[in-house]
Amino acid sequence: MYKDLEGKVAVVAVVTGGSKGIGTAIATRFGQEKMKVIINYRSDQKGAEEAAKAVRAAGGQAEIVQADIGDEAGVQKLIDKAVEKFGTLDVWVNNAGMENQHATTELSLKDWNRVIEVNLTGVFLGTKAALNYFTKHNKKGNIINMSSVHEQIPWPTFAHYAASKGGVKLFTETVAMEYAKQNIRVNSIGxxxxxxxxxxxxxxxxxxxxxxxxxxxxxxxxxxxxVGAVAAWLASDESSYVTGITLFVDGGMTLYPAFQGGRG
Ligand code: NAD
Incomplete structure (x- = not known):
């Protein structure tokens, strides 16, 4: 538990793609930290409602909001709801993501565009909206982007996915530098x-x-x-001097495991 998160009753987090998987785990952990969480979903309303229930059961507050995060108006809807329901915004988690597998020779422009739209443009749109709120209200904001080990490790037949996560890496680093003086921290989880x-x-x-x-x-x-535990640490003041990093949560997958046991 992080005391500063628990104490700040006004802490609001927006978690995109919160209806299942890692998004639900982050929202639930934020609930344990007594945070107020906006849970975004695109189509799985039932999953989002279950995630909201888990947040409330853990001791937090939660609202669900339908929006496609590849769409600027959809992202704005999330901020508007956070402010309307909870009065402020402190933490924004760009979690939503998708993947599909195709040899690059078979990868359609439609599949390429959609993966880039959700995984990279969605991160840009969410970050831009959160930054606008934080700077306008002079807030010490916090942005967490869901990257992947594939911002570093190439992944044949997932070229669009790897390109999107490689993009998230340099986007995170650039924006972290751009807004560091305003006390806005921007980090990725891999x-x-x-x-x-x-x-x-x-x-x-x-x-x-x-x-x-x-x-x-x-x-x-x-x-x-x-992953939820790492998101809570990055959201808390315990990581107050950390910005522009990717924190890998991968059991060592990025350590060149082919060399295990002295091979190579
Ligand atoms: P998941 O498929 O279980 O959940 C992804 C969530 O994103 C879903 O709730 C989905 O509805 C949502 N989403 C997708 N497109 C959306 C859109 N346009 N608008 C709003 N929501 C949308 O996957 P997960 O494993 O929980 O993945 C979460 C994030 O973690 C993704 O960014 C993924 O790339 C990343 N990641 C996952 C793993 C892993 O092993 N699970 C590894 C590396 C990175």
């Missing part, structure tokens, strides 16, 4: 293999689960709660 619906099919197949697990020096898949 999850490795986390047990969420995005991976459900893959991890249900024992062969694929084994292949992925072998890429993790710690030898196991991550729990979404382990």
């Amino acid at each position: 999850p490795g293999a986390i047990n969420t619906p995005i991976n459900a099919e893959k991890f249900a197949d024992p062969e694929q689960l084994k292949t992925t697990t072998e890429m993790v020096p710690m030898g196991r898949i991550g729990d979404p709660k382990e």
